[in-house]
Amino acid sequence: MIGITKNFPGVVASNNVNLDLHPAEIHTILGENGAGKTTLMKILSGMHLPDAGTIIVRDQTVKIRSPQDSLRLGIGMVYQHFTLVPELTVLENLILGFESGFFLNLKKAEQKLKQISAAYGLTIDPDRKIQDLSVSECQRTEILKILFHESDVLILDEPTSMLSPAETEDLFDTLRSLRKAGKSVVLITHNLSEAISISDRITIMRSGKNAAELSGDMLMAMDEKTATNRILEVMFGAVPEPQPRVAAQHVFADETVLELRQVEVLNSQGAAGLKRISFSVARGEILGITGVDSEDRRLLAEVIGGQKRTTAGQLLYRGRDITLTDISTRFELGIRYVTEDRINEGCVIDMALSENTILQSYYRQPFSRFGILNQAGIQSFTGDLINRFGIRAAGPDARVGTLSGGNIQKFILARSLSGEPGLIVCSNPTYGLDATTVRLIRQFLREESRQGAAVLLITPDMDELFSCSNRIGVLFNGEISGFMDHSVATAENVGKLMLGIGE
């Protein structure tokens, strides 16, 4: 790809970018959110047309107008959000869009699938439905789908963000065996240590441009710390200060904000999800809760936000029983839930920022009066949020969809922090974001707790857990398997609790 340029309203997402890819290599593209990684890959996979620049595949200049074109050229992409049909089986998903003739030739397809599975060690039952698969199995299916169509180039967008360490290692093994078979792999990530451990080459992007290209061998020759610093330097211009461990903050421990008493919740299958959960959060405290099961974490956040009902137990907010209170009343009381699913739940991406600002507070002054919206009030408030939190957007009228992931999250958090919240429940708030934004968001949360809000930080990210929390709680199998003070918590004892070992 030579001199690729792509403009979106208000931003140049990709500016004169070059990228080359050799057979049998793993090439990582690193960069912070909004640096243009995903845009570049979407151009390569035919989702966007470039405004300028040329793409050359095997010495031929090509125009990629659609994902089909791209697949025909042997380029396949695994998106961060999977594109499988949940109601269909693995096999049906593989042949989707490539049915030739009227009758499905499933037999032949299955044979081919078995061959590929065996060759790359990607085992999966072809007759299972996608909706029954785990995240890593879905990912495996996506990869199989690309191999099934005989692509030589695989692009993976943030493939490890949803995987556990063990699953990540499996994925990397697969990628290595693909490399051995002569395929080229493009890995988009902002996880530095992963990038260093697997890449042959690393291209670093910064605000829509190439910032540098480094060879993997060179980085591996350095020790991890120097390599990391070297990359951070290129990514951000300067090395960010190492995250300071939270100094013991003043906790107004006597003022309990939220208390859960023996709370039980059903999961999506109608089975017991959370069992007899009891804990409390005090003013000025950040309580970090972690756990391996993403559904448990989600249930806990939703039962406090009001999206999920309890089947037993009690929730008290500032001494008031809110077990049966609905979502908007809880919001009114000062409970803010920042969802993990920012795109689907947190905002309406096809509406303007200003319209998203009032998503929960539309009925309040100054946003509306007697049921009539006050545009001026909404606009100025949104403008204020944009300035105060440094959200990169064209203005209050910009569609949320035009913002980068990090800016959307900043916006959602900004919205939730306005109006003096009493309790902030954050679910995986920095998932998929770059280092700068991560730092900023954690800073927001700490600042908020310093001002007297209670923060419940539900996250699978250990780094986040340790850098923010005053106390740490661990969920295992729907129960709280342990609580500890930050001062005594170590990765080892938290890790053990997460896996249900000990005690």
Add this chain to the structure above:
Amino acid sequence: MKNVDFATFKPAALSIVSILFSLITGGIILLAIGKNPLIYFALLFTRGMGSSLGLIETIIKMIPLLIISAGLLACFSAGLWNIGSDGQFLIGAMLTGWAAPWLADSLPYPAYLVTIAFLGIFGGMAWILLPAVLKARYDINEIITTLMMSWLAINLVTWLVKGPINDLSTVPAQTTVIPAVYRLPMIPFTRIHAGLIIGIATLLGIHWVIRKTTLGYQFRVMRMNKKAAIHAGMCVPRLTVYGLLISGGLAGLAGAGDVLAVKGLFQAGWSPQYGMTAIPLVFLARLNGWAVIPLAFFFSFLALGGEFVARDLGVPVFFVHVLEGLTLLFFAASEYFEKKWIPK
């Protein structure tokens, strides 16, 4: 409104272009069947718009379209699909035909008009209540239920007008004729009844509600991202019922208006199917109330002009439906090309 630029006119331009293309294609079809398209269109326009009679008839015909479209605007903006406007229309019309003659005797004229209006709205709402509740509580597809309720309505009103509410003094199955003095008044100095004012007022009223009120805001959020609406704590079931009731009620009002102002009675087998015209119309207008007005005018002009010309030229009446259909096809095509060529 403040900064007028190309973007504001683009939707209008697309609609106009699709209408032009449909007329051109229609002309080609006419040529193919051996008719002179120039004469056809010349007649269509002179009959439909050229004479004051044609103009008045066109406007009268567009009144129910306006009122039904207003209701559809509300529910489509909420992402709800009321496909059964025709059924709600008939129930409102039937109730009016049945009640107006005896209400006229017992109520003062203004109170009588208000009562009839409420009766029409009530009838339409009653007819959509079941689909609305099913959708809200059990998420049962409202497209199917409203459509089925429509068939039920057609048969119910036919049975009623042939039996219980039949005026036995007349030969055809119909209700008692509403005396001329108890019809809807005319707009002063015209031969157009006051329904036009009601139609435009409801349409622009709903347009305003959708864009400027918290209710309309919730509707729009619900259409764009239902998950976010639920997450934010909006009461989606209640909004669902509201959206559908508004659209059903207005369809019923349109029915009441048509009986009270134009027909003067309710007749077996009468089913003008305005709803089926209003649905594509609201889409052509891209959920914009202002744009509905000229489009409603155009569609009723086509319907009326087509009737006139059919008699003169021997081109079947349903040829105008071909034109309507073509307009929609070209509109869909224009949206496609817009997405492809003009990046957002």
